[in-house]
Amino acid sequence: MQMQHWLLLAGLLIIIALAGYALTLWRRVWRTRAEQQQQQDGRDKRLAEDIQFIGQSLLNGQVPLIEGSIRIKVLLDNYAGPRRSDLDVTIFTEIYDQTAHIPTHTGWKQLSAAERKLHSRLMETLERDHQEQVKQAAGELTKGLN
Template sequence: MSETTLYILITVNLVIVAGLVFFILRLLGRQKQKRLDAEERLKKIAAEVSEHRLHIIESLQVIGRAILNEEIPLTEASIRCKVLLDNLDPQLAQSDAYIVFNEVFEQSKHIPRLEAWKKLKGPEKLEYIAHMETLESDYSHKVNSAAEHLLSQDFNRYH
């Protein structure tokens, strides 16, 4: 083999090695950018989750104050609290302090809501209103106690 052929082969190999190094560096750059993008998406999702949890906590506290100030019907408040607590922490929703919200929810879930309520005729509404009043008188003490507990609950672990 002549020297010229040897130099040509060395040059071809160096070009191939340089091309492979360039290709590897490009792949590493893309991989790093994907990792950075994924981290950014995770941070954004974490911020949204934290914001959502904070909104739930604030809503629970507003409803708790409204219950104690008698500004909201207890049936409606119980339904809202049950749903919010389920979204925040299903285990917390089943705790002894808040189980009353679930009980009222279960006993009132047959009552039409929103548009279905608006479509009801007067006598039909009266029947449901009587049922809600019975629920509220039966559970008022427990719901008020749960509302007080909501206002004293330490929700820091949910931020």
């Protein structure tokens, strides 16, 4: 055999080896993507169950309206799964936006009595004005997101 034939054979072997390596890498990428999708699906399933549970708790009066609305809004923000097209949950965002400035936990304890009273009045007003909308949206959530 001539030198050109040997070089051609070596080149062909290198190409085959690189193609095999590329295929191995692509299989790893496909497997990783499938695992990530499986994790995301599991996460979305747990979030959907939590959203349904808090929606039911809101309807039963087991969680305060403001707190439940905020929790649902945050869970919905993290949920990436399918949603029914007729599901209107904008009320939770509205309540979240109107209460975002109110301190929680230690911040609440550090407020003066007058500041607490002011924030409490705001929350009472929101509860009174939006109670029916929140209960209707929570009722829809108890049926599931999709």
